[in-house]
Amino acid sequence: MKKLIAAISGLVLGALASTVIFADFNGNNNNNKNQSSTASNAQKVYVPFGQKDEYYLFASGGHSGQMFIYGVPSMRHIRTIPVFSPDSATGHGWDKHSRELMGEYNWGDLHHPAFSEKGGEYDGKYMFATDVANNRAAVMDLKTFTVKDILEVPNTGGPHCAAFVTENTEYMFLPTRFAVPFGHDYATLDEYKTKYKGVMSAVTFNEAKQKLNVAYQVALPPWSFDLSDAGKKTSKDWAVMTTYNTELATTEQEINASQKDRDYIVLFNWKELEKMVAAGKYDTVNGQKMIDPAKHRGGIYLVPTAKSPHGVDVTPDGKRFIAAGKLAPAMTVFSFEKAFKAIKDKKFAGEQEGIPILDYESIMEREVNPENALGPLHTQFDDKGFAYTTMFISSEIVKWNVDSGETVDRVPVQYSPGHAVAAEGDTVSPDGKYIIALNKIAKDSYLSVGPSHPESMQLIDLTGKKMEIIQSVPVNPEPHYAQIIKANKVKPIVVYDKDTKRPNSIWNQKDAHISRSGNTVEVNGIAMRSKFIFDAKAERKDVISVKEGDKVVIHLTNIDLDQDITHGFGINSYNLNMEVQPGQTQTIEFTAKKAGTYPLYCTNFCSALHQEMSGYLLVEPKG
Numbered sequence: 093m094k095k096l097i098a099a100i101s102g103l104v105l106g107a108l109a110s111t112v113i114f115a116d117f118n119g120n121n122n123n124n125k126n127q128s129s130t131a132s133n134a135q136k137v138y139v140p141f142g143q144k145d146e147y148y149l150f151a152s153g154g155h156s157g158q159m160f161i162y163g164v165p166s167m168r169h170i171r172t173i174p175v176f177s178p179d180s181a182t183g184h185g186w187d188k189h190s191r192e193l194m195g196e197y198n199w200g201d202l203h204h205p206a207f208s209e210k211g212g213e214y215d216g217k218y219m220f221a222t223d224v225a226n227n228r229a230a231v232m233d234l235k236t237f238t239v240k241d242i243l244e245v246p247n248t249g250g251p252h253c254a255a256f257v258t259e260n261t262e263y264m265f266l267p268t269r270f271a272v273p274f275g276h277d278y279a280t281l282d283e284y285k286t287k288y289k290g291v292m293s294a295v296t297f298n299e300a301k302q303k304l305n306v307a308y309q310v311a312l313p314p315w316s317f318d319l320s321d322a323g324k325k326t327s328k329d330w331a332v333m334t335t336y337n338t339e340l341a342t343t344e345q346e347i348n349a350s351q352k353d354r355d356y357i358v359l360f361n362w363k364e365l366e367k368m369v370a371a372g373k374y375d376t377v378n379g380q381k382m383i384d385p386a387k388h389r390g391g392i393y394l395v396p397t398a399k400s401p402h403g404v405d406v407t408p409d410g411k412r413f414i415a416a417g418k419l420a421p422a423m424t425v426f427s428f429e430k431a432f433k434a435i436k437d438k439k440f441a442g443e444q445e446g447i448p449i450l451d452y453e454s455i456m457e458r459e460v461n462p463e464n465a466l467g468p469l470h471t472q473f474d475d476k477g478f479a480y481t482t483m484f485i486s487s488e489i490v491k492w493n494v495d496s497g498e499t500v501d502r503v504p505v506q507y508s509p510g511h512a513v514a515a516e517g518d519t520v521s522p523d524g525k526y527i528i529a530l531n532k533i534a535k536d537s538y539l540s541v542g543p544s545h546p547e548s549m550q551l552i553d554l555t556g557k558k559m560e561i562i563q564s565v566p567v568n569p570e571p572h573y574a575q576i577i578k579a580n581k582v583k584p585i586v587v588y589d590k591d592t593k594r595p596n597s598i599w600n601q602k603d604a605h606i607s608r609s610g611n612t613v614e615v616n617g618i619a620m621r622s623k624f625i626f627d628a629k630a631e632r633k634d635v636i637s638v639k640e641g642d643k644v645v646i647h648l649t650n651i652d653l654d655q656d657i658t659h660g661f662g663i664n665s666y667n668l669n670m671e672v673q674p675g676q677t678q679t680i681e682f683t684a685k686k687a688g689t690y691p692l693y694c695t696n697f698c699s700a701l702h703q704e705m706s707g708y709l710l711v712e713p714k715g
């Protein structure tokens with residue numbers, strides 16, 4: 093068995109390192125004119141004008157730092173929510189609020205999106221996501237599809253395996269991908285074992301304040317944490333996360349982090365950790381409550397699993413967690429119940445860095461090893477007890493029975509799926525209607541746009557006897573996971589409320605005014621069809637006059653309370669733009685560094701006289 097795993101690992105490593113292979117199990121793997129070309133499939137994804145899709149798909153935009161919203165089953169791209177990266181179409185990163193949220197960063201690597209949950213069901217209120225590049229978490233409000241808060245989490249180096257929320261959105265956990273010394277302090281790699289830490293952060297969302305917050309952190313060994321999932325139902329107080337590089341490799345991880353036959357799944361009870369924090373069992377590190385698991389025992393356990401596991405997924409009933417092998421060609425099914433019993437009986441197989449290790453054989457239910465299926469990464473579920481695992485290397489999705497491990501069906505996808513996402517997939521009651529393969533490689537799927545291709549998403553109908561691909565669309569870049577929610581759960585607003593108490597809002601044309609205090613010029617203006625009013629009393633109401641070097645603060649309220657009448661505000665040659673949605677007040681701040689004459693204009697087409705919606709910024713030269 094060991095030898096077989098080693099041999100296959102070698103093969104897998106080879107395949108990962110060189111060109112990806114596309115095995116041909118069903119005879120049509122490499123045939124791009126696949127199932128989605130038939131007329132009956134076209135009907136399944138056709139949503140006539142005037143009708144709406146049944147689901148929203150929120151797809152991670154990877155290193156674009158954005159989130160892409162699609163409709164399912166049409167797979168039409170509807171909207172992009174800029175999260176961690178600036179977006180000139182909406183002014184995200186230019187207006188004051190988003191500028192402050194983004195801080196010093198202007199890119200992000202958005203991996204795993206997660207909906208807020210109530211009782212293990214998506215409640216349609218918020219979407220969370222994390223940024224691997226700059227250690228941040230974000231929350232989006234689904235009433236407006238805009239970002240409400242971004243939190244930079246200290247002491248971590250890339251929270252890759254977040255965000256997965258607990259059953260009632262108590263927490264999301266952000267374990268680090270790259271071990272770093274606390275506070276990113278300087279330490280040579282010779283000090284890796286002693287100075288570097290693999291910190292896991294428990295992050296909460298305060299809905300009333302619309303703020304994210306780090307509740308506590310745990311100083312785990314300097315391993316890499318890959319994926320995580322929150323427990324459900326009987327396991328709802330628990331969470332699991334996969335590790336690799338328990339070898340503590342400090343260079344050439346590709347080889348050095350794949351030496352051992354086993355890495356771990358970290359199993360932790362967040363209720364226990366909460367109690368530890370309440371009992372003061374923590375150190376304060378850079379302002380954070382840091383639990384040292386070697387000092388404060390309990391609540392954290394290690395489950396040995398096949399080397400370098402990638403995904404770990406909790407079944408909808410919360411009874412099992414399933415690890416995907418990545419470098420071993422198997423999915424391993426573990427029993428929460430057995431793990432809980434072993435913990436209760438203190439039946440441990442040893443410990444590492446002071447953390448008890450559970451005995452593999454006693455909590456493992458089975459290793460599932462579909463014939464010739466290579467590179468299992470992530471598992472999703474339906475409502476009938478079946479699991480769907482993506483196979484990165486053999487480019488397919490394998491459907492299997494969670495109870496028996498038996499393979500039920502397989503469908504080739506084009507190509508190399510990372511994650512897949514099922515309709516209502518992370519809830520306690522997946523719909524079982526659709527699954528979408530999130531493919532890393534599109535190759536020849538679409539019209540060529542040069543050497544760099546988009547990634548692709550393929551919609552698979554699960555309602556028939558066989559899985560059937562019914563649509564394929566590009567996504568760019570890269571769908572590291574997604575979420576599918578029933579459309580009727582999401583209740584977006586049409587316009588912002590007319591809130592006359594909102595700071596800096598102006599609702600009556602005659603109230604628009606410009607004031608000066610020292611070197612600061614503040615504008616309280618209005619955007620409406622089809623003009624700007626900055627100063628009601630001025631001869632030219634749509635002109636802002638300032639002096640070179642002034643700080644300029646412009647508040648604009650869009651008083652058009654009509655659906656889809658959104659205005660933009662761009663200043664020629666000043667590198668500034670923002671959107672002001674119906675009923676919204678937006679603020680933009682800048683220093684008038686350049687003297688001269690600068691047209692300003694509405695950047696969102698808003699009426700037949702949109703082109704006339706313009707004015708001037710006049711910056712009088714110094715002296």
Ligand code: CUK
Nearest residue numbers: 203469510511572573
């Ligand atoms: S990861 Cu597993 S294939 Cu979730 Cu960032 Cu991309």
Ligand code: CUA
Nearest residue numbers: 694696698702
């Ligand atoms: Cu307002 Cu165009």
